Amino acid sequence: MSTVPPQPQSTSIAKRLRWRGTLRERYMVRATLQAENLKKKYGRKTVVKDVSLQMESGQIIGLLGPNGAGKTTMFYMIVGFIKADGGRILLNGRNVTTLPMYSRSRLGLSYLPQEPSIFRKLSVEDNLKLVIETRDDLTRGEKKESIEALIEEFGLQGVRKQYGYTLSGGERRRTEIARALASNPLFLLLDEPFAGIDPKAVYEIKKLIKSLAERGIGILLTDHNVRDTLEITHQSLIINEGEILASGKRSDLLQNEEARRIYFGDDFSNEGGLT
Numbered sequence: 213m214s215t216v217p218p219q220p221q222s223t224s225i226a227k228r229l230r231w232r233g234t235l236r237e238r239y240m241v242r243a244t245l246q247a248e249n250l251k252k253k254y255g256r257k258t259v260v261k262d263v264s265l266q267m268e269s270g271q272i273i274g275l276l277g278p279n280g281a282g283k284t285t286m287f288y289m290i291v292g293f294i295k296a297d298g299g300r301i302l303l304n305g306r307n308v309t310t311l312p313m314y315s316r317s318r319l320g321l322s323y324l325p326q327e328p329s330i331f332r333k334l335s336v337e338d339n340l341k342l343v344i345e346t347r348d349d350l351t352r353g354e355k356k357e358s359i360e361a362l363i364e365e366f367g368l369q370g371v372r373k374q375y376g377y378t379l380s381g382g383e384r385r386r387t388e389i390a391r392a393l394a395s396n397p398l399f400l401l402l403d404e405p406f407a408g409i410d411p412k413a414v415y416e417i418k419k420l421i422k423s424l425a426e427r428g429i430g431i432l433l434t435d436h437n438v439r440d441t442l443e444i445t446h447q448s449l450i451i452n453e454g455e456i457l458a459s460g461k462r463s464d465l466l467q468n469e470e471a472r473r474i475y476f477g478d479d480f481s482n483e484g485g486l487t
Contacts, residue, residue, distance in 0.1 A: 243269045243304055243320065243398040245290075245430060251298030252285050259285050261454040262299070267432065269398070272425050274441045274448035275434040278475060283451040287434045291323045291401050292316050303398070320398030326407055329388055332377040336368050336387050339376060343394040358394065366390040366420070382413025389420055393429075400424065402433035406440050418444050438476070442466075450475055 245267050252260040260282045267273045277283040288294040290301055292313040300309045308316050313323065330339050340362055344355045363372050366386045371379060379387065385405065392400055405421070406414045414437070421444055425431055435441045442448060442462040449459040450471050458464075458471040465471050472478060 243428075243430060244302070245321070245399050245432070246302040247286070247290055247299065248302070249299035250286060250289050250296050250301070252282075252289060252294065253297050259454050260289070260451075263449075263451065263454070263456055264299075265449060267399075267430050269428045269430050270425050271447070272421060272431040272433070272445045274445035275432070275451065276438060276441060276448050276475070277451035277457070281451045282454040283434055283449075286451060287401070287403065287432070290432065291321075291403075293323075317395060317397075320396070321401065322392045322395050322397035322399070323401045324388055324392050324403065324405070326404035328376075328384060330376040330379075330384060330391070333375055335373050335375055336379070336383075337363065337372045339387055340391055340394055343391050347394075347396070362390045362394060367416075380413070381409035382416055385409055385413065385417055386420065389417075389424075393424070397429060399430040399432060402431060402435075404435050405433055406435050406437040414440055438480075 247263070247265050249262045249264055250260055251258065251262060263282070263286055265273065275283045275287050285294060289296045292308075292311065292315075296309060300307055302308070303316070303319055303321055306319070308319065308321070311319075317323070330336075331342070334342070337359065340359050341355075344350070344359055347355065347358075350358060363369055366389065368383070368386060368390065371383050371387075374383075376384065376387070389400075389405075402421070405417055409417065418440060421431055421433070433441065433445070442465070445462070447459060447461055448465060450457045450465065452474055457474060458468040460468075466476065466480070472480065
């Protein structure tokens with residue numbers, strides 16, 4: 213899969229969040245995430261057949277495909293939720309294929325599940341504190357400043373003291389993304405980020421995802437909301453029957469006859485997009 217040049221990176225995140233060297237070192241270098249010839253079998257059925265992808269800092273890559281096509285299995289192998297039967301996963305050249313999810317997270321691979329992941333009986337602020345407090349590279353003062361900056365950055369000022377169970381779908385999703393960013397990731401893996409939220413919230417989440425990419429964070433996402441996914445991804449892969457059916461930019465995929473026949477349908481169009 214060809215790569216897209218990383219998007220212009222903003223230094224505001226390092227200044228406003230007052231992160232120490234770790235973040236600057238991570239975001240000033242070009243990070244890479246590779247999946248090479250991944251395979252997965254369940255019994256006699258092979259659900260992922262030698263699928264590969266490569267991405268870099270600042271890219272937004274989508275995994276699409278029909279139900280049961282293997283895209284979710286592919287995604288979960290990269291996350292570390294499912295063990296690959298073959299192939300390997302490299303983060304900045306380091307083989308992480310056999311590492312558990314928490315070890316991948318410490319190396320910069322952060323995962324945001326589709327299901328609500330915030331603590332329902334904790335406030336938004338306390339949800340962020342739980343992650344920030346694990347950061348040994350920050351002083352106590354910097355941890356406090358970082359929480360304030362995240363709350364402002366993600367528009368959570370009005371709900372900072374609200375418990376998780378009182379949040380709307382969009383507020384919950386923004387809190388979850390802010391909390392994922394607090395762990396200082398190189399890559400953020402988003403599982404169905406547009407599920408269960410209203411159209412206005414979807415638009416806000418798309419803008420947030422683009423903003424994260426502009427800061428140099430790589431985004432890999434899978435979602436059944438095809439139009440919204442194609443609007444923000446630099447490239448996407450369509451998985452069908454465990455193999456890559458098509459890959460490329462939105463315009464390339466929409467012109468691909470096999471992709472239209474098997475996945476999009478003849479009447480599919482994807483006009484508009486973020487401005």
